[in-house]
Amino acid sequence: MPLLETPLRHAVFSRRIIMFGLLFFALYCSLMLTLTWHDRELQHQQLLESSSLTLQKDLNSHQRLLSPLLPFTQTPCDSIGQELSSRAAIAGDLRTLLLVNNDHAYCSSTTGAFDLPVSDISAQVDTTQDSDIQLIKGTSFQPGKPALVMWLKTPGSAQSGVLTMMDLTLAPFQLMMANHPEITGIALENHGNAMTSWQSQLTPLNRLPAVPLHRLAVAGYPLEFTLYGSHLAARDYQLTALGGIPLTLMVMLIAWLALYYVCDPGKQILLAIKRGEFHVEYQPLIASASGAAYGVEALLRWHHPRQGMIPPDIFIRVAEKQNVIIALTRHLFQLVARDAKMLCQHLPAGTHMGLNLSPLHLEDEGFRQDVLKWVATMPENHFNYVFEITEHIMVREKNAEAIFSWLRQNDIRIAIDDFGTGHSALIYLEKYPFDYLKIDRGFIQPLSSDTLTSPVLDTVLQLAHKLKLKTVAEGVETREQEAWLINRGVSHLQGYLYSRPLKPEGLISWFEQHAALKIAS
Ligand code: G
Ligand code: G
Ligand code: MN
Numbered sequence: 001m002p003l004l005e006t007p008l009r010h011a012v013f014s015r016r017i018i019m020f021g022l023l024f025f026a027l028y029c030s031l032m033l034t035l036t037w038h039d040r041e042l043q044h045q046q047l048l049e050s051s052s053l054t055l056q057k058d059l060n061s062h063q064r065l066l067s068p069l070l071p072f073t074q075t076p077c078d079s080i081g082q083e084l085s086s087r088a089a090i091a092g093d094l095r096t097l098l099l100v101n102n103d104h105a106y107c108s109s110t111t112g113a114f115d116l117p118v119s120d121i122s123a124q125v126d127t128t129q130d131s132d133i134q135l136i137k138g139t140s141f142q143p144g145k146p147a148l149v150m151w152l153k154t155p156g157s158a159q160s161g162v163l164t165m166m167d168l169t170l171a172p173f174q175l176m177m178a179n180h181p182e183i184t185g186i187a188l189e190n191h192g193n194a195m196t197s198w199q200s201q202l203t204p205l206n207r208l209p210a211v212p213l214h215r216l217a218v219a220g221y222p223l224e225f226t227l228y229g230s231h232l233a234a235r236d237y238q239l240t241a242l243g244g245i246p247l248t249l250m251v252m253l254i255a256w257l258a259l260y261y262v263c264d265p266g267k268q269i270l271l272a273i274k275r276g277e278f279h280v281e282y283q284p285l286i287a288s289a290s291g292a293a294y295g296v297e298a299l300l301r302w303h304h305p306r307q308g309m310i311p312p313d314i315f316i317r318v319a320e321k322q323n324v325i326i327a328l329t330r331h332l333f334q335l336v337a338r339d340a341k342m343l344c345q346h347l348p349a350g351t352h353m354g355l356n357l358s359p360l361h362l363e364d365e366g367f368r369q370d371v372l373k374w375v376a377t378m379p380e381n382h383f384n385y386v387f388e389i390t391e392h393i394m395v396r397e398k399n400a401e402a403i404f405s406w407l408r409q410n411d412i413r414i415a416i417d418d419f420g421t422g423h424s425a426l427i428y429l430e431k432y433p434f435d436y437l438k439i440d441r442g443f444i445q446p447l448s449s450d451t452l453t454s455p456v457l458d459t460v461l462q463l464a465h466k467l468k469l470k471t472v473a474e475g476v477e478t479r480e481q482e483a484w485l486i487n488r489g490v491s492h493l494q495g496y497l498y499s500r501p502l503k504p505e506g507l508i509s510w511f512e513q514h515a516a517l518k519i520a521s
Contacts, residue, residue, distance in 0.1 A: 021252040032240045040231045048216040051173045073160040077107035084109040093167045103159040127159040135190040182233035187226045266322030280335045281501035286493045288486045295352025325358045333374035339504045344379040346508040353383040388417040441475020
């Protein structure tokens, strides 16, 4: 996107930056949410693990507390009742501790001696097993409050052992999950029922939500913890968006600055200089009197890697506007000096070397220094230098006279370029000392075999003649134009009729061919 004008640049930038910002925001959010998702997954697993471990430890300690009672399942209630009550008191969360003999509970920590089949207390407990755990709807004292029944069988007996009913609440586990709004519920499942954090009654398993987040068994017990909810909470979405907005704005600003820097036309020209995208082509000039090659005009060319050739009138205008014309002209000096090393071996000594200079450079303080440096890098005493300067310089620069004199003192001739296209102030023609008047091709091109008249050009040439100025006609393309111009006393000619601007190698062979032609004719 080279050399876009400012308003267009802003429009293109804004669109690209907004697209970029939206893309960045979407990427940022999906990345952050994915990371949070994985984080939560891990946290949920850890929560379940620690819940399960806590319950497991709790149940283990109950087992340890109850096991010493197992040898006493034949002992009459009178003698063991006291021990039963004190053990129940130590455990704290035990509702009742019962001794069972032959599938009949006969001694209770709360009511002492009695007799009831175990199936009346909890239909599901299987007293033939070594141990069993069942969730029950409630106990006789607290019928509406679910409890956990634990059965431990006396080894070697048929259906004798210890049965205990303990309080069970999910509150401690809910507390552990208090920081996780994305967890909507926790359940503890056992056989066909579940205790849930959202209902005070037991819930049959088939009435639980279909898809749990995670589940984990309590090792060693027929119990399983289940988590419900989602991986991400509304808060996660809000925080991600809130973090993403300022970050996106910052990234957009950086991108805008970077794009502005890269697409700044002035910077692009400087970058093109650095990357060596400029080269110089040379267009030969002919002396009218002899028809011999007289000199060349150096013309800067920019070959952009993506955009191809960029016309010099565009990049010169931009370079002047963006204040990089001086850097560009210094680069031109370097390129010409580099080419001159080879050219001087093939082009005759005294060949005129014309360079186009911008008035902005002439006005610059470092101009003289730049010129002296350039001359020092050129082959010694080989070329006659001509600086082509547009007529604007005479109008705008108060010191034009001083600049012109200094140039001439340093053996540099001055040509007024594109004469007749700018603000021609004829008064300056007399006032300032210069050597050539380059007549713009706009005057030459209308001359055709049909209309070989041009009163304005006639007058200009007469004026130049009277002022004893040498004249160069630019853009000569036909023999008729050539004949007409020579007839009017134009001293030098330049145009496609003789040659297009050429690269150094082409210029050398053109000079060789032209010299041979001259000798032949
Ligand atoms: O041949 P061309 O299309 O390059 O010329 C277009 C215009 O660009 C001409 O007016 C010519 O003077 C100008 N130009 C070409 N090279 C340079 C240069 O090196 N410096 C300046 N200031 N103008 C140049
Ligand atoms: O303005 P200045 O004289 O620096 O510009 C020279 C310009 O004229 C260059 O762009 C060069 O390519 C172009 N030019 C040179 N000879 C001819 C020609 O015979 N016909 C046309 N159309 N352009 C020419
Ligand atoms: Mn020129």
